[in-house]
Amino acid sequence: MSKIQQLSIFLENRPGQLTDITTLLSQNQLSIKSINLIDSSDYGILRVIVDDSQKAKEILDDAGISLKIVEVFAVEIDNHLGSFNEVASLLSTHGINIQYTYTINTTQNGAFIFKVEPTLLDKTIELLKQNGIKILEDIRS
Amino acid sequence: MVYNEIESAKREELEELELKRLQSTVERVYSLSTFYKEKFDELGITPKDITSLEDIKKLPFTTKKDLRAHYPFGLFTVPMSEVARIHSSSGTTGKPTVVGYTKSDMDVWDEVMARVFTLAGATSKDIVHNAYGYGLFTGGLGFHNGAEKIGAAIVPASAGMTDRQLMLMRDFGASILASTPTFALHMAEVAQKAGSDYLSHYKLKAGIFGAEPTSKGLKKEVSNAWGIDYHEVYGLSEIIGPGVAANCKESDLLHVFEDHFFVEIINPQTGESLPDGQRGELVITPLTKQALPLIRYRTGDITSITKEPCKCGRTLLRMESIVGRVDDMLIISGVNVYPSQIEHVIANTEGVTLNYQIIVDKHGHLDKLEIHIEVSDEIMTDSLGQMGALKKEIQHALLNNLYINAHVVLVQPRSIERSMGKAVRIIDKRKEQ
Structure with missing residues (x-):
C-alpha cells in the first residue's frame, strides 16, 4: 500500500x-484527502487524492x-x-528527480506527496524505507 | 461487381445517352416550367441550341435561392397526382427546400442507391443497419430503398439511441453500416467502453457514409474504429438525395452516376467552366428527373473531376471527396482556408481525435481563429508542459501549412456539440455581428 493513486484531472479554464468536479465527488461520498491545482493561462490540471480513486x-x-491515474x-x-x-537531499544524491510535491493532512500527521519518474517509483520507496523514512501506508486514516 | 452495365459502358456510348437525355430534359423544362421558359427567353436560347454536351454551358444556372423563391411546389413540372413523394430540408438557414419525386424518379433513386450498395460489396446476403434519420431527410429512406432493391435485410434503426443501436448491431450481426461518419465515430466511442476487444462482438465489413464533409483523417478514424471498408456516398436532396456518386474499393474518388446526373465544375466567382482536375464548384443537371428537373444546379460544394479509367472497370467519371463549401471558405486575415484543410492538420497530429470545432471571431479589427480540441485519453497527461507542447505543435503546423495564426483551446471529452445528423464544426461569430 506504499503507493498512492492520484487523479490528475483536466480542467477547462x-x-x-x-x-463541477468537487460536487460530483461529494455527491458520491468521495472524500478529498488532498488537492493541488496547477494552471496555465487557459487550462489546468487538478491533482486530487480521494479515498477511492477507482470509483472516482x-x-x-x-x-x-x-x-489520468x-x-x-x-x-x-x-x-x-x-x-x-x-528526504529531498536523499533523493537528490541518488539522482532521483522530484517532479512535483505537495502536502496531505491525515488525522494524525501531515505528510508530503512526491511524484517521481514512474520507472523509479519502486526504487525510491525502497530507498526511503532503508533510510528509516516513514512512508504513509494508508491515506484513509 | 457492377449493378448496371451502363456503369462500365464505353464513354462515347455513355455520352451519347447523356446528350439524348439532356435534350429531352431541356425540352421538358422549356415546355412545362414558366420559370425556365422565361430564363431561356432572356438568354435567347431554345432547346434546339443544345446539339452537344458542350452546349450545356449556354444554359442558365439554378440556385437554392430559386428553389426557396418558388416554395413549396413552384418548380415542379408535374401535377400533384403524379407526385409520389415529397422531401424537405431542415431549413435552418431560411425557408426549407422542398423536393418532389414521381414514381419514375423513385425508381431512379432506388436504382442509383442499389448501385451504391453494390459498389460497397453488399449483396442480398447482407444485413444493413441503417442509422440515417428516417423522415423528411432523404438519408433514411434513400438508403432504405436501395438496400431493399438489392434484396438485403434492412434494420431501419434511424438516428439516435446509441446504446440500443449498438445492441441491435451486435445481436443481429449487421454486416453493412449506413450512417453519418460522425455518428459512426460516436457509436465506436461508446462501443469501446465495453473493452478493447469490442470489435469481436460485431460482424461489420463495410460502411456507407455520407451527408457530411469528410477529410481523409476522419475516414481513416471511422474505418479503423470499426475495422471496416469505408465507402463514401455523395448526394443532395435537390438532385435526388444520397446516390449521386460513391467510391468503389479501388480508390477514394467517387464514381458519379452520370447517366442520371450530368456534372460540371465551374469557377464559383465567374461561373466559367473549369477543366478536369481543377477544383471548383460542382454543378449538376439531373438528366432523368420528372417532378423537379433542375438545370445546372449550383451545389455550393467544392470538388474536381477526372475521366481517367478506374481499375474497377467502371467508366463513369469520378469526383474527389468534397473539399469544402463555396460559402464555408473562411477568409482569416486575408488568407483563404477551407475547414477541411484545418481538419487535415489536426488529423496529422498524433493522439488528437477529430472532435474539434473551429471558432472565428473578431478581436478589435483582427480576425481571431480558435480551434477547440477535445482532450482524449491519449493526450491527457499529468504535465502542463506536455499538453502545452501539443498545443504549440498544432499551432505551428497551422501556421506553416496554411499560413494562419490559430489559438488551440483544449476542452473536455465529448463537450463539443454532436448532432445526430450533421456535426457543428464551424462557428463564424463575425457573421452574427
Missing part, C-alpha cells in the same frame, strides 16, 4: 469547472471529464526542522 475515475469518466507516494512529516530537506 471556465467558471464552475472546478466545482468511473464517475468522472461518465461525466465526460478527462483524467498517476502513482505517487507520501512521506510522513516528522515534527522537526529540516525533515523535508532530508
Whole structure:
C-alpha cells in the first residue's frame, strides 16, 4: 500500500469547472484527502487524492471529464526542522528527480506527496524505507 | 461487381445517352416550367441550341435561392397526382427546400442507391443497419430503398439511441453500416467502453457514409474504429438525395452516376467552366428527373473531376471527396482556408481525435481563429508542459501549412456539440455581428 493513486484531472479554464468536479465527488461520498491545482493561462490540471480513486475515475469518466491515474507516494512529516530537506537531499544524491510535491493532512500527521519518474517509483520507496523514512501506508486514516 | 452495365459502358456510348437525355430534359423544362421558359427567353436560347454536351454551358444556372423563391411546389413540372413523394430540408438557414419525386424518379433513386450498395460489396446476403434519420431527410429512406432493391435485410434503426443501436448491431450481426461518419465515430466511442476487444462482438465489413464533409483523417478514424471498408456516398436532396456518386474499393474518388446526373465544375466567382482536375464548384443537371428537373444546379460544394479509367472497370467519371463549401471558405486575415484543410492538420497530429470545432471571431479589427480540441485519453497527461507542447505543435503546423495564426483551446471529452445528423464544426461569430 506504499503507493498512492492520484487523479490528475483536466480542467477547462471556465467558471464552475472546478466545482463541477468537487460536487460530483461529494455527491458520491468521495472524500478529498488532498488537492493541488496547477494552471496555465487557459487550462489546468487538478491533482486530487480521494479515498477511492477507482470509483472516482468511473464517475468522472461518465461525466465526460478527462483524467489520468498517476502513482505517487507520501512521506510522513516528522515534527522537526529540516525533515523535508532530508528526504529531498536523499533523493537528490541518488539522482532521483522530484517532479512535483505537495502536502496531505491525515488525522494524525501531515505528510508530503512526491511524484517521481514512474520507472523509479519502486526504487525510491525502497530507498526511503532503508533510510528509516516513514512512508504513509494508508491515506484513509 | 457492377449493378448496371451502363456503369462500365464505353464513354462515347455513355455520352451519347447523356446528350439524348439532356435534350429531352431541356425540352421538358422549356415546355412545362414558366420559370425556365422565361430564363431561356432572356438568354435567347431554345432547346434546339443544345446539339452537344458542350452546349450545356449556354444554359442558365439554378440556385437554392430559386428553389426557396418558388416554395413549396413552384418548380415542379408535374401535377400533384403524379407526385409520389415529397422531401424537405431542415431549413435552418431560411425557408426549407422542398423536393418532389414521381414514381419514375423513385425508381431512379432506388436504382442509383442499389448501385451504391453494390459498389460497397453488399449483396442480398447482407444485413444493413441503417442509422440515417428516417423522415423528411432523404438519408433514411434513400438508403432504405436501395438496400431493399438489392434484396438485403434492412434494420431501419434511424438516428439516435446509441446504446440500443449498438445492441441491435451486435445481436443481429449487421454486416453493412449506413450512417453519418460522425455518428459512426460516436457509436465506436461508446462501443469501446465495453473493452478493447469490442470489435469481436460485431460482424461489420463495410460502411456507407455520407451527408457530411469528410477529410481523409476522419475516414481513416471511422474505418479503423470499426475495422471496416469505408465507402463514401455523395448526394443532395435537390438532385435526388444520397446516390449521386460513391467510391468503389479501388480508390477514394467517387464514381458519379452520370447517366442520371450530368456534372460540371465551374469557377464559383465567374461561373466559367473549369477543366478536369481543377477544383471548383460542382454543378449538376439531373438528366432523368420528372417532378423537379433542375438545370445546372449550383451545389455550393467544392470538388474536381477526372475521366481517367478506374481499375474497377467502371467508366463513369469520378469526383474527389468534397473539399469544402463555396460559402464555408473562411477568409482569416486575408488568407483563404477551407475547414477541411484545418481538419487535415489536426488529423496529422498524433493522439488528437477529430472532435474539434473551429471558432472565428473578431478581436478589435483582427480576425481571431480558435480551434477547440477535445482532450482524449491519449493526450491527457499529468504535465502542463506536455499538453502545452501539443498545443504549440498544432499551432505551428497551422501556421506553416496554411499560413494562419490559430489559438488551440483544449476542452473536455465529448463537450463539443454532436448532432445526430450533421456535426457543428464551424462557428463564424463575425457573421452574427
